[in-house]
Amino acid sequence: MKKFEEKTIKTKEIYNGKIVKLQVDDVTLPNGKMSKRELIKHPGxxxxxxxxxxxxxxxxxxxxxxxxxxxxxxxxxxxxxxxxxxxxxxxxxxxxxxxxxxxxxxxxxFYTSPGFADExxxxxxxxxxxxxxxxxxxxxxxxxxxxxxxxxxxxxxxxxxxxxxxxxxxxxxxxxxxxxxxxx
Known part of the structure; x- marks a missing residue:
């Protein structure tokens, strides 16, 4: 699975609430290009x-x-x-x-929405x-x-x-x- 791994370069916290945290990560893609990922962090x-x-x-x-x-x-x-x-x-x-x-x-x-959340x-x-x-x-x-x-x-x-x-x-x-x- 390492061939698909994205490396986080920078994380910017947008919101830290009672239920979720929102962040935007700058990542390096497997092909070397850069992208952004909007993420929801959830305690489960x-x-x-x-x-x-x-x-x-x-x-x-x-x-x-x-x-x-x-x-x-x-x-x-x-x-x-x-x-x-x-x-x-x-x-x-x-x-x-x-x-x-x-x-x-x-x-x-199971992960509820793995495209954007870690719940x-x-x-x-x-x-x-x-x-x-x-x-x-x-x-x-x-x-x-x-x-x-x-x-x-x-x-x-x-x-x-x-x-x-x-x-x-x-x-x-x-x-x-x-x-x-x-x-x-």
Missing amino acids: AVAIIPITKDNKIVFVEQYRKPLEKSLIEIPAGKLETGEKPEITAIRELEEETGYTTNQLSFVTS LMYIYITDQLEELKHPVAGDDDEFVETLELTLEEAKQYVEEERIHDAKTNYAILYLHALERVQSC
Whole structure:
């Protein structure tokens, strides 16, 4: 892979915010020419596929300002500095759904938008949900509503583009594949 490597000559920080850092890098390309790369630095995120005892998937609906609309998604959130992904997963599950768990299974991780961002998303699954006696308060600026759907209902939401983000589409595809494997 070294033959495609770009060497950073200079980095200019544009913005350092609560969630992302923006920078522009001057790079030398493999052919020796110069170019600029606009980059988003992100601490990473975690998403959870929570399955209830009656085999429904717990989703959250929330408004997404960049899209100017609400989306239905699996619970997810940003990694805090130094925080292990499993801890983030449980924290977000509790804050967003009112459930907790003592058992998480790692599914996969992937880069969300490698053309311009370094965000790494970790996906976990649990079917060992316990309802919290005292719900945990979420972020002050986050407003979510939970809903529970069967896998068939979730697939229908994908077709209708009510579920329309990569991590949630991945989760549904993963569950669909598990269902097909288990029926063989």
